[in-house]
Amino acid sequence: MERSFDIIVVGGGHAGCEAVHAAARLGLNCCLVTMRLDGIGHMPCNPSIGGPAKGHLTREIDALGGLQGSVTDATYVNVRMLNTGKGASVQALRAQSDRIGYSMEMRRRLELTPNITLVEGEVTQILTQPDPAGGIPAARGVMLADGRELAATRVVICPGTFSRAVCFVGDRRHEAGRWGENSAMALGHDLEQHGIRTQRLKTGTSPRIDKHTIDYTALTPQLSEWRTNAFSNYEPSMLPSWFLPCWLTRTTDETCRLILEKQHTSALYSGAVTGTGPRYCPSIEDKVVRFPDVMRHPIFIEPDGLNVDILYLQGLSTSLPLEVQREFLATIPGLEHARIRRPGYAVEYDAVNPLDLTQHLESRQISGLYCAGQFNGTSGYEEAAAQGLGAGANAALSLLGRDPLPLTRENSYIGVLLDDLTTRGTDEPYRMLTARCEHRLLLRHDNAFMRLGPIARDAGLLSETQVRELEAMRTKVYALDARLAEGRIPAADQAALGLEFSREETRRARELMRMGRSIDSLLDILEAQDAGNDASGLRPETPSGPERWPTAFDRPLGSSLDAPAVGVSGYMDSDIELGSVIDNPHSGKLGRSDDPPPAELMELHRWLMAREHVAVEIVYEGYLERARAEIERVRGHSELPIPAGFEFHSVEGLMISTRQLLTRARPATLGQAGRVSGVTPADMANLLVALRRYLAASELIRQG
């Protein structure tokens, strides 16, 4: 062995970067091996981060100390809060980043992180050693194509779409992990040798075109918002030096006719591609076939970056031959003369069966081997990064002999993602959706730091600055939170955050909220008090008000906040934020840099984060209470007895191995079943359903 590390991460994509960063944050000696160092953090599809559910993941990654959010904030050229007219739980940010800038910034962050060694090379083998006790073999390192061996007892592999990847354009086929990059054939082969089950999946990209060859007058622009907070929880977002618009156009009847006519030349229809593609991101030839009534499919034209002349055609993923791509582009308004800089192509690759992974993403075939990212059957940078963070942190925690990160369906999208993958598996590229979360109202964009900050802090994933900011924001949340006085905030938290010193503030906050004042005026008052001003002039005129804070169930929303429109979406309105930033004396320094943001801006950021969070909690209070009670209730099922005759083998939705585990352990109550190692919360839900069904059926028998 030439060099030895605590943890080796294979692959420098979105999963690999988060994995190595999280493990290094926990103080371990880490190595990232990637085939091309300048491919770190590359975005091979459209350079966009976020959107509903995906943006939630990115916020969560950031709350857990990860990189994706802040690297996006540092490099975006267009950012918008989506779904502002809808409920708070489905609002999410989406940003377009400068593709090259993102990649460089990601690499720079890794280089600045202590404990990380970056190695360029192709991993061809996972080295293992047999278990003397006769169990599964254990990872002991990796071998590179040039024969070098790197040693580590924890290996996280994040090969993305590279494992035995083949690219397709029409009838042209070549082995490549991405356009112009080598496929990882040897690694795929080695994993097969280890008995790791894989499936073939497929994904695709759209053509990229020269930005000087399109007619902008035929397109509808989509402009960026100006925001002081984006994906970062713990710091405000600096405005970029340039904004770039996105553009919208649509296919025509002629486009659809042409694609249908040439459909047989597509790699997807000629039979060349056998892997399963993502249903939510179908190729244009799929869309034309499956939805024959729709002619005007939208195409979002997205900037590829600041210093390149390339535009990405989102919505036109295809593997039709290059000449057909040229032909159908000519039928689309604005793109009549577009020059293709790189054709759209499909890529087919090996993905591990995620059912062979534990909830913590460790392989069930090789101990110490963790898998993350697109290789696990997901799709999307956000899904990949979320798993990378989980796998890297859990690999490190296991080496340190500590408990894995407590990410669950009840506390995070990441928890839902990990649970879905490892208990239900997937046979198509898995995309995160808000509808996948049973407790969506609890898992919001605005409260990521409240949900996951303390977990990250306790695990050691946050920097000192982040811990300080977290506590500062939580203090502000509690100060604004009417529930404080009702004793619903744990005393330990109150003491830890020094809340006993802000009781007066809190009482006033609560009084004012009861009077039906908006959060805005509350904020003014609190700030006035902070500044030592006399706030008596702001005392509410009518002292009468509801005794209890209205909930969604018993009172119209209009009485809880100034107006429904304000209550639901107004707090997201960026007017104040914008005004404050522009008037800020430090605005000259707002360009992105490593300097800490000015103190005033930091303070404004904390208030905005706290205000947003508290306002949403108030709007949804009744629903949130019910959801939390439901979570408790399910926990309460733990006393439910499991009759001796109950057969775990008949429980639907349980993995065979889990059924075996349970049959062997024969727990007497549902709670005990939950503590059997390897049984997940989703298993418990299935078990509960089966048990209830069994009880209902035996009631039938009893009535006989």
Place this chain on the structure above:
Amino acid sequence: MPAYTTSDTIVAPATVPGRSAIAMLRLSGPKAFDMLLDIMPGTNQVPQHRLNLLQEIEIKAPAEAGLPNLCEQAMVCCHHAPRSYTGDNLVEISMHGNPLLLERAITSLVQSGARLAEPGEFTFRAYVNGKLDLIQAEAVHELINAGSSSALALAQTALGGLSGARVSVWQEQLLNIVTRIELIHDYASDDLDASVQAEDVLTPAELAQSLQKMLGELESALEDSSRGGLIRHGLSLAIVGAPNVGKSTLFNALLGYDRALVHHAPGTTRDYLSESVEFGGLSFTLIDTAGQRSASDDVESAGVQLAQDWARSADMVIFVSSADENAVEPLQADNPSAGRQVLHVHTRCDILDVWPEDGNGVFHVSGKTGQGIEQLRYHIVTLCGLTEGSVLAAFNRRQAALIDSSVQNLRLALKALENGMPMDAAAQDIHLSRECLLDVNHSSSRQDVIDHIFSSFCVGK
């Protein structure tokens, strides 16, 4: 609760105990065919699926009894899994209807490893093996226990899958609603506006409208179900009134035979009498009670007390007075029958010169001639809101409770929308409402919504 497994082989008589022409036993489970071959001398071939074979079977004597083995000519029919009632291998053996013979046959099968089935366990296996859904499994039980032709029809409807189909329709309607909501939630407004036909994007007002429609259907199903409960379990009908007004005569007339002792002396009926009777397709429990008066002895006054209790607890009360005297309302002071259906019946109308008109809840009969009895029966059935065939599909108590929870959650969703709450809040209520409906027949889960979004809408960003 019985501890049962589905991996062993069970046996039970399928016919009622007692002597009869034919008795049948059923054997179901993985070893059923082996056990059959074991008692069929000279054959090692399992009979074909559903082929009736006249076959000599050998009933082995209990080991300790020292008795000879018995040979019996039986009809044997094998149902091969999964094409059987239980979904397992199933054997039906019909033999001569001697209880002793049947018991010996069962004992011998138990000795070779079969287990005596718990009541209903064959149906349980059918359910576990997916041959019946839960509604159908429950209907089997109800069918066997149906006490009237309406209850029979109701159970058959459920068994035939009509109730299940009704639930499936609701489930599908809610799935469509939820899908359209989640489509809005999981795709950004701009992308949706660009991708999806405008009419596919659900507004809160449209959502409220579809929910209101669902709510109406579910509520009317619940109404049907409460009447269905009456059909299943029957109604109790108490006959009360002053002494010697002809209560027992009416009781006998409604029954159609003389069950109660009738005498002109007041206070003849001291204890209450109760009998089952079916008319109009419904089953009733008729209760004849002691006449209401200040009783002279303890026994009679206990009977009077019982009568008052019945007047309080019966589903329907017939208050009887004689046509030849003015009706007194003995229950008026503290009317225990308040709140329930009360019919006033004038008896002995045959002594009147002119037969009076029925009306205002007052009916005229003669127990002696039987005149008016048929009309009275008809009115009783109508008063229940139940004419034969008026309730096509009703849900039992468990099913109705789940539908009721579903209704409650839909109401919350409507209230949320009314209060201006965003759709993601209402969506939680609707998801819960749908889960309650899914529980009615234990169908599948949330994943449907996601599959449905992808298959129904052309979205892709």
